[in-house]
Amino acid sequence: MLSRKDILINKTKGKQLINEYLNEISSLVKKPISKEDLISLEDTFIKIEETKRNVAAVPVGKTRFHFDDKDKLKNIFSEINRFYDGGFYLVITYSKYCGAAYLESLEYFNTDFQFNDEHAGIISLLCETLNAKILLDFYEDASEKLLEVETYGVPFESVKLY
Numbered sequence: 001m002l003s004r005k006d007i008l009i010n011k012t013k014g015k016q017l018i019n020e021y022l023n024e025i026s027s028l029v030k031k032p033i034s035k036e037d038l039i040s041l042e043d044t045f046i047k048i049e050e051t052k053r054n055v056a057a058v059p060v061g062k063t064r065f066h067f068d069d070k071d072k073l074k075n076i077f078s079e080i081n082r083f084y085d086g087g088f089y090l091v092i093t094y095s096k097y098c099g100a101a102y103l104e105s106l107e108y109f110n111t112d113f114q115f116n117d118e119h120a121g122i123i124s125l126l127c128e129t130l131n132a133k134i135l136l137d138f139y140e141d142a143s144e145k146l147l148e149v150e151t152y153g154v155p156f157e158s159v160k161l162y
Contacts, residue, residue: 014041014094014098017097018098021092022035024092024118024119025092027113027114028092028109028110028117029101029108029110030108030110031108037101038098038099039101041099043100044089044099044100047130050130051126051130051131054131054153055131055132055133055152059151060152060153060156061150061160061161062150063161063162064146064147064149066147067115067138067145067147068145069147070111070112073149076149079161079162080134080151080156080159081105083155083158083159084106084155084156086129087102087103087127088105088106088109088134089128090102090103090109090123090124090125091124091126092120092122092123093120103125109125115145118138121137121138122135122137124136127155129155131155132151132154132155132156133153134150134152136148137150
């Protein structure tokens with residue numbers, strides 16, 4: 001857990017990054033997101049740490065495919081929705097400075113996001129129950145854009161990643 005001083009430092013940096021962060025978040029979701037929709041930094045860190053404690057470090061599912069094959073991602077999310085219909089905390093790189101966004105359902109995640117919509121290429125979706133997560137890792141390898149999807153936690157053990 002971060003110290004109070006570290007949180008204050010992150011909040012200061014968050015004030016500088018908030019507009020860029022909101023642009024990135026807005027491209028990843030299907031609903032309007034404003035600064036008021038973000039959970040606090042303290043709550044963000046608590047949820048991240050609690051998920052780390054509750055979820056094994058080894059994924060229960062993993063697949064990789066071409067980034068532009070968004071039908072594959074949509075199918076994976078549909079499969080996940082069969083086993084879990086709760087909300088998610090959307091965590092990206094700037095969340096540690098600005099707070100995470102809460103999505104009432106995976107349906108609000110924009111599976112048609114673009115390669116440059118999140119600058120670091122890592123998106124985490126933490127189940128609101130903090131006992132499972134989805135990790136999206138997109139990157140370039142030999143000039144080919146790839147998307148890797150990993151699922152963690154007992155709720156996703158039966159999810160088939162096509």
